[in-house]
Amino acid sequence: MTPLPDCYCPVDGTRVPGGSLVWCCxxxxxxxxxDFHPTPASLKSLTGRANSLWRYAETLPLATPSVSLGEGRTPLVPLRDGVSAKLDFLMPTLSFKDRGAVLLAELALRLEPRRVVADSSGNAGTAIAAYCARARLPCTVYVPEGTSAKKLEQIGAHGARLEVVAGDREAAAAAAREAADSAGTFYASHVFNPYFLHGTKTYVHELWEDLGGRLPDVLVLPVGNGTLLLGAALAVAELHGAGLIDRRPALYAVQAAAVAPLARAWQQGAEDLVGTTAAAPTLAEGIAIPRPPRARQILRAVRESGGIFVTVTEDQIRHAQRDLASTGLFVxxxxxxxxxxxxxxxxxxxxGVVPLCGAGMKSGLAEA
Incomplete structure (x- = not known):
């Protein structure tokens, strides 16, 4: 079996040996x-490979998957005015989080922990529960109170133990991190564990293949903890570094106006979060993250791409959901x-391309 690459802290350079259960700096x-810098395969060499994200094996830190559910290779469909949508809600657990969760489950299998813990507002927890079920790994998912009943049902159906934490998304994360410090525990964090980002980057590798070896001018990406955006930045760097694209697309990061700490930092020209942001109710609960741990990386990735931050209101979210539903896409x-x-x-x-990240049946139609 190929040795696991080391991890390192992007802030102070501290290294953590591959194969460790240490989950943070x-x-x-x-x-x-x-510490993994792969070279992607050429477009021609992808012909005939597995019809899943594992077709990009050269770019993944783990090979020979054993828990795959056929994740990846979601359709790219035109919307209007030169914009297309990638239907990542057509994943096995109905959200893009499967891209990263399968890598975390594969890693956990190699590390052989006594248990797996995760925290989530719903979709990441569902994905991790599903892939842990596939891998036959015991799993506990910490969720904040108020999480969609449908998402709770889905997590429980996969056999994961549910811990509903009083408070918001950050309270659930704090509880999971406390549990993660106990011996023999693997923290399947979609925020702290870099393997998750190397799963989400396959979103862009698929786009590149779908578009015949090119990328659009702009990748429009939702940002809470930034796992899809940071994965996209990894893939763009890999493709550009290998000479497989001649220009990098701009990254447009979208936040809900109700909880937009990164957009505010961007507007002030800051390299990190500015002040404090309180959790607030929003229809975009999956990106309502007041203090994203990778804030500096997200801001830098958008800046270096020539991108921007954009915020959307609750009314704009409601209208967009109904607009997509009227075209046959319930998100x-x-x-x-x-x-x-x-x-x-x-x-x-x-x-540009937008990701449609989660199925509408997970939370229903937003009320007017």
């Missing part, structure tokens, strides 16, 4: 990155945030 307690309210931004004209004459 031992010095600053921040998220880790992976949960968090998942329509990018389309809400595009409908407001943020792209101008530029081509």
């Amino acid at each position: 031992p010095v600053c307690h921040g998220p880790l990155d992976l 949960e309210s968090t998942g329509v945030a990018c389309w809400a931004a595009v409908r407001e004209g943020v792209l101008g004459e530029r081509s």
Whole structure:
């Protein structure tokens, strides 16, 4: 079996050996990155490969999957005015989080922990519960009170133990991190564990293949903890570094106006979060993250791409969900945030792709 690459802290450079259950930097307690710099395969060499995200094996830190549910290779469909949508709600657990969860489950199998813990507002917990079930790993998912009953039902159906935490999304994360410090525990964090980002980056590798070896002018991406955006930035760097694209698309990061700490930092020209942001009710609950741990990385990735931050209101989210539903695409309210931004004209004459990240049946139609 190929040795696992080391992790390192992007802030202070502290290294953590591959194969360790350590889930954060031992010095600053921040998220880790992976010391892994792959070269993607050429477009022609992908012909005939597995019809899942594992077709991009050269770019993944783990090979020979044993828990795959056929995740990835979701359809790309045109919407209007040069904008297309990638239907990531057609994943096995009905959200894009399967891209990262399968990598976490594969990693956990190799590390052989006594148990797996995760925290989530719903979709990540569902994905991790499903892939742990596939891997026959005991799993506990910490969720904040007020999580959609449908998502709770889905997590429980996969056999995971549910811990409903009084308080908001950050309270659930704090409870999971406390549990993660116990011996023999693997913290399947979609925020702190870099393997998750190397799963989400396959979103862009698929786009590149779907578009015949190119990428659109703009990738419009929802941002809470930034796992899809940071994965996209990884893939763009890999493709550009290998000479497989000649220009990098701009990253347009979308936040709900009700909880937009990154957009506020961006507007002030800051390199990190500015002040404090309180949790507030929003239809885009999946991206309502007041203090994302990878804030500096997200801001830097958008800035270096020539992108921007955009915020959308609750009314814009409601209208976008109904607009997509009228075209046959029923997407949960968090998942329509990018389309809400595009409908407001943020792209101008530029081509773009939006991800539709979660199925509408997970949370229902937003009330008027």
